[in-house]
Amino acid sequence: MKEFDFIRAIQPANLRQSHVIKGIGDDAAIVRTPYHDSILTVDTMVENIHFSRKTVDPFHIGWRALAANISDIAAMGGVPIAYLVSIVVSDNWKEHELIEIYNGMDELARKYNMDLIGGDTVIGQELSISITVMGTVAANGKRYRSHARDGDVVFVTGNLGGSACGLHVLLQDTGNSLTPFKDAIRKHQMPIPNVEFVERCASIKRMALNDISDGIASEANEIAKASNISIEIEPDKLPTHKDLEHFPSELQYQWKMSGGEDFELLGTVSLHEWHEIKKIANQIHVPITKIGSVHYHTERNGKAWIKDNNKLLRLEPTGYIHKTK
Numbered sequence: 001m002k003e004f005d006f007i008r009a010i011q012p013a014n015l016r017q018s019h020v021i022k023g024i025g026d027d028a029a030i031v032r033t034p035y036h037d038s039i040l041t042v043d044t045m046v047e048n049i050h051f052s053r054k055t056v057d058p059f060h061i062g063w064r065a066l067a068a069n070i071s072d073i074a075a076m077g078g079v080p081i082a083y084l085v086s087i088v089v090s091d092n093w094k095e096h097e098l099i100e101i102y103n104g105m106d107e108l109a110r111k112y113n114m115d116l117i118g119g120d121t122v123i124g125q126e127l128s129i130s131i132t133v134m135g136t137v138a139a140n141g142k143r144y145r146s147h148a149r150d151g152d153v154v155f156v157t158g159n160l161g162g163s164a165c166g167l168h169v170l171l172q173d174t175g176n177s178l179t180p181f182k183d184a185i186r187k188h189q190m191p192i193p194n195v196e197f198v199e200r201c202a203s204i205k206r207m208a209l210n211d212i213s214d215g216i217a218s219e220a221n222e223i224a225k226a227s228n229i230s231i232e233i234e235p236d237k238l239p240t241h242k243d244l245e246h247f248p249s250e251l252q253y254q255w256k257m258s259g260g261e262d263f264e265l266l267g268t269v270s271l272h273e274w275h276e277i278k279k280i281a282n283q284i285h286v287p288i289t290k291i292g293s294v295h296y297h298t299e300r301n302g303k304a305w306i307k308d309n310n311k312l313l314r315l316e317p318t319g320y321i322h323k324t325k
C-alpha cells in the first residue's frame with residue numbers, strides 16, 4: 001500500500017455537508033459554521049488496548065473509533081458534522097482491510113450525514129487510529145459535567161455491561177456458540193452513540209451529561225467533581241444488558257459499574273424535566289432509567305456514592321485507566 005494511493009482510495013466522491021467548504025485534498029479542511037458554536041473532540045484507539053484481531057473485524061475498528069468520538073459530541077449536547085482520521089498502520093495490514101476500517105467509519109457517518117474531511121497516514125508499528133470529530137451545539141443546548149444540581153434525578157440511557165460482556169466472550173476460546181451473546185457482541189463491536197436522544201432534548205433547560213467510555217463508576221465521579229455535588233446511585237436500579245444473565249451476579253455488577261465502552265449517556269436533570277426527557281426517550285424508543293439522585297452535602301460533595309440499604313458507600317472511580325510505569 002502506498003500512502004497517496006491509499007488516500008485516493010478512501011477519499012469520498014462527494015461531500016454531504018454544506019458546512020464543509022474544503023475537504024480532503026489540501027493542507028487542511030475548512031468548515032463553515034455560522035450561528036452555532038463548534039465542538040471538537042479527539043479519541044485514539046490502539047491495537048491490543050482498545051481492540052484486537054480476536055475481538056473485532058477491520059470494519060468494527062472503524063465503526064467503534066468513530067462511535068466513541070460521536071458519543072463525546074452527544075455528551076456535550078451537540079450533533080456531529082465532520083471528522084478527520086489519523087492512522088498509524090504496520091505493513092502487515094492489507095489494503096482491503098484498511099479500506100474496510102474506512103467502510104466501518106463511513107457506515108456510521110452516513111447515519112449522521114457526516115463527512116470525512118481529512119487525516120494523516122503513517123506506516124509504523126501497531127495499528128493506531130485517532131479520530132477528530134467536529135460538531136455543533138445550540139447556545140442553550142450545552143450539557144456540561146458541571147451542570148448537576150442538588151435534587152436532580154440521575155439517569156442512564158439504554159442498558160449497561162453489554163460491551164464488557166461481549167468483549168469477555170470474544171476473548172474466551174471455549175469453542176462454544178457465541179449465539180447467546182450476539183447482542184452483547186454487537187454492542188461491543190458496533191456501539192450506537194445517543195445523538196438522536198440529545199437532539200430531541202433541545203427544549204430541556206439544564207442537563208449534565210457524560211458518555212460511558214470508562215464505566216459509570218468513573219463517569220459518575222467526574223460529574224460529581226465537576227458540579228461539586230454528591231451523586232448517590234442505587235445499584236439495584238442499574239439497567240442490565242440481557243446477555244449478562246448467563247454470568248454470576250458479581251461479574252454482572254463489575255461490568256455494569258466499570259466495564260465501560262457502552263457509550264450510553266449518564267446524566268442528571270431536575271425532577272420536573274426528568275418527566276419531560278422520559279417522554280422524549282419513549283417517543284424514540286430509547287430506554288431510560290432513573291438510577292439515583294444528586295445531593296448537596298459538604299462532606300460528600302465531589303464524589304459518587306452507592307446507596308446500600310440505608311448506608312452510603314464510596315463508589316470508587318474504577319474502570320479502565322491508562323498507566324505508564
Ligand SMILES: Nc1ncnc2c1ncn2[C@@H]1O[C@H](COP(=O)(O)OP(=O)(O)OP(=O)(O)O)[C@@H](O)[C@H]1O
Binds near residue numbers: 043
Ligand atoms: N493528551 C491530552 N492533551 C490534551 N488534552 C487532553 C489529553 N488527554 C485528554 N485531554 C482532555 O482531558 C479531558 C478529559 O479527557 P478524557 O479522554 O478523559 O475524556 P473522554 O474522551 O470523555 O473519555 P475517554 O477517553 O475514556 O473516551 C478532555 O477535555 C480532553 O480533551
Ligand SMILES: Cc1ncc(C[n+]2csc(CCOP(=O)(O)O)c2C)c(N)n1
Binds near residue numbers: 052
Ligand atoms: C482487546 C481489548 N481489550 C480490552 C478492552 C477494554 N478497554 C480498553 S480501553 C477501555 C476504556 C476506554 O478507553 P479510553 O479511556 O482510552 O477511551 C476498555 C474498557 C478492549 N476494548 N479491547
Ligand SMILES: [Mg+2]
Binds near residue numbers: 042043
Ligand atoms: Mg478521551
Ligand SMILES: [Mg+2]
Binds near residue numbers: 072075210211212213
Ligand atoms: Mg466522554
Ligand SMILES: [Mg+2]
Binds near residue numbers: 043069
Ligand atoms: Mg471519549
